[in-house]
Amino acid sequence: MPPQLDRPPPPYLQIVEHYRDRIRDGRLGDGDRLPSTRQLAQEWRVAHATAAKVLSTLRTEGLVTSVSGGAGGTLVRTADHGDPADPINRSHGLHHVTRPAPGEPRIVSADVEPHPPAHVTEALGLAPGTAAIRRRQVVTARDVPLSASTGWFAGSLAGDAPDLLRTERVPSGTAAYVARCTGRTLATGRDEIRIVPADPTTAATLAVDEGTSVLLTRSWVLDRDGGVVEFGECVSVPALPLAYEYALS
Helix, strand or coil, X not given: CCCCCCCCCCHHHHHHHHHHHHHHCCCCCCCCEECCHHHHHHHHCCCHHHHHHHHHHHHHCCCEEEECCCCCEEEECCXXXXXXXXXXXXXXXCCCCXXXXXXXXXXXXXXXXXXXXXXXXXXXXXXXXXXXXXXXXXXXXXXXXXXXXXXXXXXXXXXXXXXXXXXXXXXXXHHHHHHHHHCCCEEEEEEEEEEEECCHHHHHHHCCCCCCEEEEEEEEEEECCCCEEEEEEEEECCCCCCCCCCCXX
């Protein structure tokens, strides 16, 4: 059975969390090899750019490193190499970035919003004024907020998919859970990324000044008939850079 996307945040963050968990609990150890960008895209059925973003995020967090020459690839990095006070250490031909603690996700609420924002009802394909299920999550590292995300679902799913209204993880992933409960088949996903000024709520959640530029990612998970299974929004602090790697041949 292929791996499933897990949780309301954008697909790339769901996959990142999958590997964070395995590095944190030791299932992936120092020197273990991660799938390539192409393999990730195939296994998780996401775009090449999304898969590249997964590896880039793990590198930014210092959990993995890219190695050139020989077999090359992306390797787990749980042991320190060189002086940790030096942000970049080139010993052994490896680039070392001082590693922060992995982000800790926490679902802070799960409820039915009777009057969701207009852009949410439009994204879900609902009639204006229709209720929607809302799941909110915050990711922190050393008690510092890194991102806040909201997963939105049609309010009519409250009966068929009751776990959406619990502040607990859905092991199979929320979109896969909805698909299983309703007999739908997941088919495609789409991400939209932009820089926006932090509104008062975002500023308070991420502990930044109002108006600070933050990264907003909006994601859609669609079934094979084109229906939206889940719409997600995630805002993250500006200190988390985005980077992509791509082949020129």
